Amino acid sequence: MAQRTVIPFGPQHPVLPEPIQLKLTLKDEIVEEALPHIGYVHRGVEKAAERMDYTQNVFLVERICGICSFIHALCYCQGLERLMGLEVPRRAAYLRVIWSELHRLQSHHLWLGLYADAFGFESLFMEFWRSREMLMDIFEKTAGSRVIISACCIGGVRRDISDQHLQETLETLKTLEAAFDKSSEVMLNDYTVKKRTVGKGVLQADKAIMLGAAGPVLRASGVEQDARQTGFAAYDELRVEPVVETAGDCYARAKVRIREVRQSLDLVRRAIAGLPDTDIAVRPKGRPNGRTISRVEQPRGELLYFLAANGSQKLERLRVRTPTFANVAPLVHMLPGSELADVPVIVLSIDPCISCTER
Amino acid sequence: MTEAARPPIAPVCDVQPTRPVSVGDLVAAVEAMAARRLRFVTATCLDMGGRFDIYYHFADGVKLDNLLVTIPREAELPSITAVYLGAFLVENEMKELFGINVVDIAIDYKGRLFMTELDQPHPMAKVQSGATPAGQGE
Numbered sequence: 001m002a003q004r005t006v007i008p009f010g011p012q013h014p015v016l017p018e019p020i021q022l023k024l025t026l027k028d029e030i031v032e033e034a035l036p037h038i039g040y041v042h043r044g045v046e047k048a049a050e051r052m053d054y055t056q057n058v059f060l061v062e063r064i065c066g067i068c069s070f071i072h073a074l075c076y077c078q079g080l081e082r083l084m085g086l087e088v089p090r091r092a093a094y095l096r097v098i099w100s101e102l103h104r105l106q107s108h109h110l111w112l113g114l115y116a117d118a119f120g121f122e123s124l125f126m127e128f129w130r131s132r133e134m135l136m137d138i139f140e141k142t143a144g145s146r147v148i149i150s151a152c153c154i155g156g157v158r159r160d161i162s163d164q165h166l167q168e169t170l171e172t173l174k175t176l177e178a179a180f181d182k183s184s185e186v187m188l189n190d191y192t193v194k195k196r197t198v199g200k201g202v203l204q205a206d207k208a209i210m211l212g213a214a215g216p217v218l219r220a221s222g223v224e225q226d227a228r229q230t231g232f233a234a235y236d237e238l239r240v241e242p243v244v245e246t247a248g249d250c251y252a253r254a255k256v257r258i259r260e261v262r263q264s265l266d267l268v269r270r271a272i273a274g275l276p277d278t279d280i281a282v283r284p285k286g287r288p289n290g291r292t293i294s295r296v297e298q299p300r301g302e303l304l305y306f307l308a309a310n311g312s313q314k315l316e317r318l319r320v321r322t323p324t325f326a327n328v329a330p331l332v333h334m335l336p337g338s339e340l341a342d343v344p345v346i347v348l349s350i351d352p353c354i355s356c357t358e359r
Numbered sequence: 360m361t362e363a364a365r366p367p368i369a370p371v372c373d374v375q376p377t378r379p380v381s382v383g384d385l386v387a388a389v390e391a392m393a394a395r396r397l398r399f400v401t402a403t404c405l406d407m408g409g410r411f412d413i414y415y416h417f418a419d420g421v422k423l424d425n426l427l428v429t430i431p432r433e434a435e436l437p438s439i440t441a442v443y444l445g446a447f448l449v450e451n452e453m454k455e456l457f458g459i460n461v462v463d464i465a466i467d468y469k470g471r472l473f474m475t476e477l478d479q480p481h482p483m484a485k486v487q488s489g490a491t492p493a494g495q496g497e
Binding site for chain 2 (some may be wrong): 038039042044046047080209210211212214218223225226227229230263293295302304306308316317319321325326328329330333358
């Protein structure tokens with residue numbers, strides 16, 4: 001006779017870099033229900049943003065997430081620039097694309113490594129993370145810091161990238177791509193990897209829409225949506241076609257990210273080739289007033305900032321909706337019906353960032 | 360120019376398109392969004408002192424479509440989770456952090472999504488109306 005058991009998955013678990021708990025109700029080895037519990041790393045960033053000066057908030061929002069810090073700052077600055085009527089110089093817009101895509105590259109490498117580790121493929125984990133170090137070195141070289149690079153500011157970017165560093169970046173990307181060709185080949189074609197990921201944690205397109213999925217989770221279910229299509233920063237000139245897969249399983253989500261790595265490599269190269277020779281920032285005038293929404297595409301998906309300002313030095317409200325916040329409901333839908341042994345792989349497949357989710 | 364010396368500029372509102380709906384029409388308006396196969400993105404709550412402004416954001420392809428509901432502080436707000444289950448986290452967040460009385464949430468954490476019984480009742484609320492004393496929680 002089948003037995004029902006409730007198992008707490010997390011908040012501390014080998015596959016979870018950050019704490020989240022899923023209360024799994026199992027019938028024998030099959031998950032019947034998953035109930036998420038968060039709240040372990042809530043920092044009150046939205047409240048803090050109401051108490052700080054709107055210029056100080058750039059540094060605050062960068063600290064929401066260490067993996068995509070630049071893109072948080074970009075989303076925030078972009079919203080303020082809209083409220084203040086600022087037009088960012090084109091070189092700054094291109095530099096924003098370069099740093100954003102480098103962040104996407106390092107985030108996807110980080111995820112691919114963690115994902116490999118989730119099903120016990122440690123040598124593959126090390127391959128991806130070794131490559132990621134090249135990207136971290138590019139950040140250090142171009143911005144002076146490896147994690148929170150603080151390159152974005154209201155009105156543009158805080159620093160330029162020299163021609164020499166641009167050339168060195170291109171050289172490093174060549175080496176990175178060669179390593180990625182080998183590692184991604186294993187991730188896509190290895191028998192064991194496919195056995196653990198094909199047909200696992202399936203999310204159909206209509207469910208992805210109704211549950212509000214974002215980013216690679218959404219696109220792996222066949223929905224062609226990518227916030228870069230809105231043309232923010234320099235994406236209006238550097239056109240982006242969303243990377244789409246249709247199977248909606250863990251394998252498809254990995255495949256989307258692997259193809260996005262190639263797309264980001266191409267974008268960085270095109271942005272460097274077309275980098276305009278203009279100023280890198282304009283000086284803000286006046287104080288922000290009004291309400292606006294700013295959207296960008298993080299490595300994990302669409303990031304939305306809602307800004308409300310009243311002409312004072314402090315914002316009335318800053319709302320941050322991160323992609324993992326959107327992907328929790330799809331995850332809860334993916335898990336029922338799967339085997340307990342597949343839960344870590346399915347959880348990892350949404351690329352969860354709990355610091356982002358809780359803010 | 361120092362930050363304090365900067366004058367405010369003319370207000371901008373580019374949360375567009377935004378359609379105001381009454382609280383009674385909210386669920387029907389959300390059902391209409393679902394019928395158009397729009398993706399629920401999130402909701403944003405603004406505490407305006409005597410009232411709450413709540414925006415519901417939906418993705419229509421790459422564009423956004425928004426609904427705006429304005430409710431008095433103590434009013435009930437119906438949950439939209441029967442239509443968009445994915446709204447359960449943001450509705451719990453609004454309930455817990457702002458003190459909005461969201462009713463019939465499909466997965467209701469009853470004020471314990473982020474907070475413990477030791478936290479101040481509704482930390483994002485600008486007016487702590489009807490708040491239970493600190494330390495007693497909800």
